[in-house]
Amino acid sequence: MFLRPGCHGLEGTGGVIIQGRPQARVAAFPVRGLVEVLALAGVYLLAARVALSLAAEKSHICPVWLPSGVALGGLLLLGVSRWPAVALGAGAVAYAMDVTPGVGLSVVLGSTLEAVLPALLFRRMEGARELHRVRDVAWLGAGAGLGALVGAGLGTLGLVLGGVVPAAQWGPAGWLWWMADLLGMLLVTPVLLLRRPRRVARSWEALLLTALTVGVCVGVFAFPRPGSAAAHAMTFLLFPLMAWGALSFGLRGAALSSLSIALAAIAGTARELGPFFTVDLPHRGLVVLQLFIGITALTGLLLAAARAERRQAVELLELLATTVRAVHEGVLICEVRESGGLHTVFVNEALCALVGRRREELVGAAPGELLASADGGDRQRLLEALREERSLRAEVALTRPDGTRVWSEMQLSPVRANGQAVTHFVATHRDVTATKELQARLVAAERVAAVGTLAAGVGHEINNPLAYLALNLEAARRSLAAEGAQAPAGVRDALSSVRGAQEGAERIRLIVRDLQVFSREGAPERGLVDLNALVPPAVRVVLHALRSRARLVEDFGPVPRVLGSEARLGQVLLNLLVNALQAIPEGDPGRHEVRVRTGTDPSGHARVEVEDTGGGIPPDVLPRIFDPFFTTKGSDEGTGLGLAICQQIVRTHGGDLRVRSVPGQGATFTLLLPPAPVQSAGSLVPLHAVAHVSEEPETAASGRRGRVLIVDDEPRLAQSMRLLLEPAHEVVTVTRGEDALARVSAGESFDVVLCDLQMPGMDGIAVYRWLQQEAPELASRVVFISGGASSPEARAFVETVAQRVLEKPVRPDVLLSTVEEMLEGSSPKVAARGAVGGTRRG
Template sequence: MAAFPVRGLVEVLALTAVYLLAARVALSLSAEKSHICPVWLPSGVALGGLLLLGVSRWPAVALGAGVVAYAMDVTPGVGLSVVLGSTLEAVLAALLFRRMEGARELHRVRDVVGLGAGAGLGALVGAGLGTLGLVQGGVVPAALWGPSGWLWWMADLLGMVLVTPVLFLRRPRRAERSWEALLLLSLTAAVCVGVFAFPRPGSGAAHALTFLLFPLTAWAALGFGLRGGALSSLTVALAAIAGTARELGPFFMADLPHRGLVVLQLFIGITALTGLLLAAARAERRQAVELLELLATTVRAVHEGVLICEVREPGVLNTVFANEALCALVGRRREELVGTAPGELLASGDGGDRQRLLEALREERSLRAEVALTRPDGTRVWSEMQLSPVRANGEAVTHFVATHRDVTATKELQARLVAAERVAAVGTLAAGVGHEINNPLAYLLINLDAAQRDLAAQGTAAPEGVRDALSCVREAQEGAERIRLIVRDLQVFSREGAPERGLVDLNALVPPAVRVVLHALRTRARLVEDFGPVPRVLGSEARLGQVLLNLLVNALQAIPEGDPGRHEVRVRTGTDASGHARVEVEDTGGGIPPDVLPRIFDPFFTTKGSAEGTGLGLAICQQIVRTHGGELRVHSVPGQGATFTLLLPPAPVQSAGSPQAPSPRGAGASRRAAVASGRRGRVLILDDEPRLAQSMRLLLEPDHDVVAVTRGEDALARVAGGESFDVVLCDLQMPQMDGIAVYRRLQQEAPALVSRVVFISGGASSPEARAFMETVANPVLEKPVRPDVLLATVEAVLEAGPPESRQAATLEVAARGAVGGTRRG
């Protein structure tokens, strides 16, 4: 608490000392026969001190003014009026300058105006009180109160305008352009000496030379800012005052000294204000230029494209600026963009974008929209544009600023996501359609088999019409078999949920993938299949099938249409030197360029058009293969095609003697094998499709006793009623009570019958059903079930004794009927 009063006292005493020193200098420059000073320097010291140290240091002004009044030997009344006027003058000027939010740096024109206004108002109060005291004390006649007040006011005003800015100056960081400053100082000193020292008083030559000081003051202000303007003005003012006080120079008038003094004050005031205003204007311009350079640098460096257009006339724009980001976005140089209409960047086919842009320009409003911009090569880029009007004068729109953000990747990603969703929807639809087709296809196959069997039983002596009908039935069987394979392939490639892991035979996986693309491939190339011994791999049949299908699609897309005899797509399987399973898909297309080859597995990278490629296929294939512990390689020679090699590690345990899927056997041989034991069993058929249940009943009835029901409740009621069955053929998916519920009820009510259940599935559509099929020990036949597989499965269950033997028998049937749609849960 004690530190502040001591510091305040020191500052007051220091300010008083400077005030008295300025008063001594001012009085030394006064006229020889009077104490009239054209510029009262202590007024500037007082204002500058209060602005630097605070208005609370006003006692220093009062003390200094009192000492000066005492030294001038005036009456106490006059001295009191001078002290009061000087103090109020400085305090009011300081408060008004701060009220106008003036900055001591005087780097704005408004700061100079604030300083002049505050000094003028404060000097008016000080001059009024001072001259009033002189009149009351009899020092100045009442008739001269006005002229005296003017001289006093101008002297105090000029003192504040000249001295206060000098006190605001800070120590320069380093000497800048010292040679220019020395030259300016020398010229100013020479002109001041020539104007105020040698010419005869009032001569025309002196008046003419005076005008040389204005460009020098302007040079100082514009070249060196506030420092140059303030020091130059103070130097010229002191030289003019000194010369006039010595009765030299253009402002001394021997006959009218007061008039000459007024002219001197006006000259000093105009020179000082001109210098300060020019310095402030220079500072403002410099700040504006720095701000513009900063903005320009920022705009040039931002990642978003910026386009500035000038409004030449309503609705007509002319580009005046474009940053590097916009030039890179549209593929043009800045020189090509400046001077053109911004609408030329819009893609020609997007009339809607042009219409919205024209409406926004006509209505002078902002616009936010996604627009398509065109490059010189004709390609399009999508941009999110923000158009904003600029009202430079507050009313009329003079410019429009448009920012462009490249959203091409986002648009492509959205399109690819839509395509992926469409593919997923098609897969879901295919799975549903396949399930619905399986039921009628199942009894169609069974009925065709029965018809073929009955017609074939008539032998070679059958009428020609019967033989023709038999031929038609066999062709229908082939067509139905093709439908069954197509539906099965769709179900393999559209399986949802977690991929099922199991032993996969790649030789058996290739044909379904080939059948999917065979129709499109025929118009481009011939297909060559070269199968070799391949170890089974542990993985997902659906996911690996997806990889093979994608590789085949890539191969056919690499070959142009119209010359299938020249090109071929070769699928080769085998085992590499390390024992890995190998599948190669080779084409004779144009090959892959060397600069593209390293990027083909990058997500969203594609060289195909948007109608053919999304850039995701190979990336997904690579990911699938890596999750299986394998590797996907590519080798290509431009102009000679490409070869994709899929390598997968063999399964840890290969089934000893696991047979490959055989070709389908004839129905007659199947029936002979199925009824080889001659045992007649009792079979319960449970399927919600009446026609399928009826077809299976007709197929089995010649050799077994069959009961067919369509509801799970009816099947359980028969079992609960005491009926015994050797085999239960149960549909997995049924309304109300499905096969899973029937199985669990049998576990509780008839556990001996559980091992005799054979499930028939059209495809598991729910996670619960998929989990059940993966864990249940009973055999699962996939619809549509071929007649020979159904007969063989029933026979295997009848022949099996204990559960272990029965399981081994059903596994053998599953292996024999893999092509026919038998699988294990």
């Protein structure tokens, strides 16, 4: 017979972190360290007594040496520096067994090393004491096996050298010793590493598992005849119970179930009961018992670790899935099939909302079906990226069930699950429809701005030829009219034709003038604005498009003047008229009507109403009608900016823009503006006020003949003005500012100077400033002629100069009356806004 292969313990050297505290800090408390060493040694001795009590009755062989598990667990909990406790406990056990000092020293040394080595290895491999990973269980098992091998080797070697065990029995003794220590560490250490017990969520399940385990253990290890087949068959019932505990309750269930089954098996075998006791070969039954306990314990720990890892993976997967579902960007995951095709396996809520489809419609379908490009360009790029297994970043159009399209910025990324072949593709979609629409609208706005600039430039260029056309027609009319009523029929016909041409030229002048009003850039000027005078130009701009849709009704009432920008308020009226005509379909102008009504609101505000008989605005759309980029029109008719801009312009003027509508009966937009504080024209002159002229003015009423200097870089315009003025006045024309100043410097005198504002070289501003310095009396008799102040300097000059400014094309009657008034030395009489003429500043 030989000693129990269990006279060994655990301990180690070095410092480790113990429960989050550095070992050096523990060393600073020698009293506490001593208490821990003595406590661990005491538990070691207690475990030894329990293990010896479980030894077979006819031998001192212990199938499981519980103190080895106590030693390893203690060092993992308290730190390797507590190894003296293992040496102390192992020495006490050796002394109690009454062995020689040499045998006792080998036992103490082996027991200490078998605990220290696995503790150091477990720490080196960064194992977690919770054993929630398979690798933690593997390193614990490997370390325990290595430590038990060292401990068993030294222990049995001491027994052989001490003559306690025959040399021939050194192998079997070493095996039993190694298995006993290894099982002790696999059974006891996990129990010691358990955290403070928490309240069991499924207490009924725990009680049921405990009851079944106790019942099966009693049935297997208490009653059956030793070595019976029935007992062996019933042993297999313990494996599912142990697996149940590991899978349902984790490490706690696995450790406690394995320890309980092991203790029951050892106790029954020690009492010569159960399937592992054999009368003829007791040691073989002991080996089988150890294998049973080892497999049970290790399987339980591995199942618990696998369950913990799976739970962590599932929690992480759920977190990722929840995160992916919650992100605002659409996510689509598709799997690569063996045939090379793709099918969708996951989509989040954001993608479903983006394309307007349910998840069930998308999962399983080919991802390319969402692309809306008719020419296949996007589809081709996607197929190339999939074929080459590369990433792709592109803007693609996705289709909705109703046929509408949404623009998405797609980022396609391949997923190599096994590190080599691409198994999945992940596509993230960010809705950029609003951005694309904004870009398109900005481009449209730039085009509108370019058209406005072009219109202003074209108007400026038209003004010069239109001016001398009108002046020449007036000169021809006067010449023909001089023939009197006795003129031949041909002359009368020619006079009628000239008058018709004058009407056409006047219409062209009004159109050009309206273009300049609505394309005026910046329009920083603010002054008194007569809304009744502002409506006709806006109406004339849209009248051609309106005639095919509805009839126009103008209803003018008394309106107080408002303080504001003529161009900006004209833009509002124009937008409201365009909005009204777009609400009415073409083809039935007799049925529909657009009414423009002006008046004074009961609150005293100026009121302009634009009413149409179109389809009206739905109630759900009405609250959003002034939102930027919101439109119910097609892309060819509206951008969603017109009404928003109108609202902003009106609010900057201190007013309000309202809408009321009845579906099917049209809509009415009401513009309300506060009246100007001063309505007198003497205190604040309206912008671009026009001189009041008669319908058929003739030569100067006073008959005074004056000397007029015309300065204009357009020779034909200067010549036309000369022909108009020359019958009544002496006229001198020059085409350069330098020539005009040369004549004045030479001593020539002039009564009136008609000077173009913008000319190459020396412009009208420079001419006027020179005259202010050299001939101030003549500077006060300068009248400017402008085709539109295009530069900031020119606009600022026009706003501040006290001289009269006539806008091209100048009507002949306005030109004649202006020269007459300058000759009389009186200020021109300024009337309410009518046809385009000039403005006196100051």
